[in-house]
Amino acid sequence: MKIKRYMAVGIVSCMLLLFFCGCGKQQPKVSEKIQVGVAFYNQGDTFLGELVACLKQQFEKFGNSGLEITVMVRDAAGSQRTQDDQVEELIGMKCNVLCVNLVDRADPSEIIDLARKNDVPIIFFNREPVAEDMMQWEKLYYVGADAQQSGEMQGELAVDVIAGNQQIDKNRDGKIQYVVLEGEAGHQDAIIRTESAVDTLKSSGIVLEKLGAGIANWDRAQAQNRMQQLLSQYPNQIEMVLANNDAMALGAVDAYEKLNYTEGAMPVFFGIDGTEAGLEAVIDRKVAATVYNDKEGQALAMAKLAVGAVTGAGLETLAFENEKYIYLPYQKVTEDNVREFLY
Ligand code: BGC
Ligand code: CA
Numbered sequence: 292m293k294i295k296r297y298m299a300v301g302i303v304s305c306m307l308l309l310f311f312c313g314c315g316k317q318q319p320k321v322s323e324k325i326q327v328g329v330a331f332y333n334q335g336d337t338f339l340g341e342l343v344a345c346l347k348q349q350f351e352k353f354g355n356s357g358l359e360i361t362v363m364v365r366d367a368a369g370s371q372r373t374q375d376d377q378v379e380e381l382i383g384m385k386c387n388v389l390c391v392n393l394v395d396r397a398d399p400s401e402i403i404d405l406a407r408k409n410d411v412p413i414i415f416f417n418r419e420p421v422a423e424d425m426m427q428w429e430k431l432y433y434v435g436a437d438a439q440q441s442g443e444m445q446g447e448l449a450v451d452v453i454a455g456n457q458q459i460d461k462n463r464d465g466k467i468q469y470v471v472l473e474g475e476a477g478h479q480d481a482i483i484r485t486e487s488a489v490d491t492l493k494s495s496g497i498v499l500e501k502l503g504a505g506i507a508n509w510d511r512a513q514a515q516n517r518m519q520q521l522l523s524q525y526p527n528q529i530e531m532v533l534a535n536n537d538a539m540a541l542g543a544v545d546a547y548e549k550l551n552y553t554e555g556a557m558p559v560f561f562g563i564d565g566t567e568a569g570l571e572a573v574i575d576r577k578v579a580a581t582v583y584n585d586k587e588g589q590a591l592a593m594a595k596l597a598v599g600a601v602t603g604a605g606l607e608t609l610a611f612e613n614e615k616y617i618y619l620p621y622q623k624v625t626e627d628n629v630r631e632f633l634y
Contacts, residue, residue: 330390337538370394374393388597412432414593433616441484445491472517473507481506532561562582563584565583580624
């Protein structure tokens with residue numbers, strides 16, 4: 292009787308053991324080894340270069356805390372076709388999670404299909420896919436920042452500077468003559484930043500007169516060109532330059548410097564991002580103020596999310612909106628607090 296009981300217990304234990312060991316086969320321990328594929332739209336983009344560098348650092352930190360993490364980075368050089376191929380290659384190399392900065396934010400379907408077929412979660416970042424595409428699969432996430440907030444902050448900074456300095460209205464007509472340098476057409480941050488900055492200025496009682504605008508695709512050299520064109524039309528009338536990012540604000544400054552404008556004849560410039568060069572320009576008083584695009588916070592959220600999406604651990608520490616989105620807040624940067632942002 293006793294022997295039979297021992298045998299029964301023994302058989303059940305063996306069955307349980309086999310069950311938990313995956314029927315005798317060695318199961319891969321995904322939680323210990325993570326391969327991350329990072330695909331970004333263009334390495335010529337200053338902010339993206341800094342953001343991807345931060346992301347690599349964050350993954351290294353996670354790697355030091357016991358997880359084995361490999362990161363493979365691919366630059367699409369501005370071509371969605373190239374990026375689709377790169378994602379296929381990364382999946383072929385057994386990446387178990389992807390961080391994707393789309394070239395064309397309206398065209399993620401091929402990447403989503405590939406990832407879904409292979410069950411590889413995607414964290415989109417910085418270039419936000421449209422909502423319908425984000426609904427295509429439950430393992431799609433987005434990490435970025437709220438464009439409207441950055442525009443409002445740029446507007447508020449401009450209000451403060453204008454209110455504190457009568458010299459800005461150079462022709463003393465009670466209006467601020469301004470131009471806008473815009474990012475890529477169709478990018479969530481371009482149109483919204485411009486609109487909300489201008490609305491904020493207007494609603495705080497500042498009278499504006501728009502002289503012109505130019506699309507400079509986030510790029511310093513293109514912004515210098517656009518600004519030179521605007522200057523040939525309005526050589527001495529421009530009192531303020533609102534740029535959708537720091538690189539373009541700096542390109543506008545380059546244009547004035549190249550044409551040897553004196554400091555007193557220059558307008559005030561406002562940027563967004565707080566890139567290394569942008570922060571330096573605030574210290575040097577070339578750019579009046581900028582808005583910090585929290586690349587460290589975005590990189591940390593992406594690293595946590597990547598690890599969580601693969602291992603299932605730590606997701607509860609992330610502040611999701613609608614279960615898929617993480618937006619890091621912007622911060623205003625002026626001469627007074629700029630040093631807090633230098634790392
Ligand atoms: C940044 C720009 C950058 C763009 C790229 C924006 O959020 O402010 O500097 O060029 O993203 O997608
Ligand atoms: Ca004026």
